[in-house]
Amino acid sequence: MTPTAWISLTTDYGLADGFVAVCHGVIGRIAPAARVIDVTHLVPPGDVRRGAAVLAQVAPHLPYGVHVAVVDPGVGTSRRAVALVAPGGLLVGPDNGVLLAAAQALGGVTSAVELTEPGWLAAEVSHTFHGRDVFAPVAARLALGDPPADAGPEVDPATLVTLPPPVLRREADGFTAEVLTVDHFGNVQLAAGADLLTSLPEAVEVAGRPAVRGRTFADAPAGSLVVLVDSAGLVAVARNGGRAVDLLGAAPGTTVTVRGRIRG
Template identity: 70%
Template sequence: MDRVVSFTTDYGLTDGFVAACHGVIARLAPTVRVIDVTHLVPPGDVRRGATVLAQTVPYLPGGGVHLAVVDPGVGTARRGVALATPGGLLVGPDNGLLCDAADALGGVRAAVELTDPAWLATRVSATFHGRDVFAPVAARLATGAPMAQAGPAIDPGTLVRLPDPVVESTPDGFVAEVLTVDHFGNVQVAASADLLAPLPGRLHLRPQDTESVRVAVHGRTFGDAPVGGLVAHADSAGLVALSVNGGRAVDLLGVAPGRLLRVWAAPADEVPRATRP
């Protein structure tokens, strides 16, 4: 039976890039089902792509092929790779995009560099490896072709990994790096929800390099804060997220991925309001 292919990119939806890759897969593997994860990763944002991929693959069909292309180094010396894990295969650039997802699927058991011309397009564009390298490989893997035929084995220990995001416990809370901001303006930070669990019902939030302190409810869901107010909660990925009931936390906090956010206990009588300075 053919495997499902998931597809994650920063290609956007205004050009034909996604369709071209779908077309390559359909030509080589016409019975394979493709699940589009997203094509709206911010251009070149490898961290965002890696985070979305890692948080999504555990919920996709087991044993699938996960094609991901966020590739600002396309055409350079960076490697194209395929990775085997207990939960499926991953295909894409060796720039840190794939490793978190590989860990979520049980860890890399084998890896190859994509160098066999027979697995690639007849002519490979220097700027569109998604179409000419990664999509053909994903299609062939989805039909059961052995990964070892795609190119020479490489040491999984040599794969490029993104730096670990900053997470530091403090006596009264924690400091954590902003990982992502979703479509709704919710701010996800790198801290595990376990760090939030012992904190009281009122919290202070301060973005890095500012004196601006916001007050948030420690809640379970958005409605635990008053309308327009902030709530800190465990999100669906088991991480700490900041949301606004009826609004956008990213706008209220003025943060972006990579920035640090300090979270600590606030006095019990502090009232969470969106307008608080």
């Protein structure tokens, strides 16, 4: 394969320990010319769905490269370590669903392998740190242009682990959707496409609270809620000058109902 200059890292490792630096170091020792983009290392511990959502929304905007996601509560178990090939890039991580949404965003999985070839891995593979011993060295080899097929046996893409689809229900006067993410600003992103807003009136309610349907944060009065389409093309609830999540008490995995309301 053609070498790539780019590797991205998405993990739940946090920033208080040396885990991220070690992964950078392993990549640097094998592929010193590779450039690493840290997507985030603040995925809530073990929150596979959150890691999958973040990577899927970011990956299409990154250079062609190798995208590593390590949100891996099953590390050391029988879960597979895999590398996926998609038209828009390569993906490396555990076979627990964290990679598939990003793979779809990059054109879909065209082939996959299980990472079992000892020559591609650390000399001793820890039972608790596959980011260092499996995924970082494999990503570095792929960045050098080594073919994924050399990393281990082929995997049928149909057998890859998928996450359950997020909750989304159309209601007579609106919809109920699962919270996908809550960002740094407290905006609450829902598993709902932009088309679900078009039939709603300007005056809406979110989880029983008054809100407006708008295009920008400023379309709502200061301190009030606005329902809009975010930069990922999904419905989000924001608060002009504040944090929507503080009003809604929502968290990833919970549901929020948005419906039209009658002024008065």
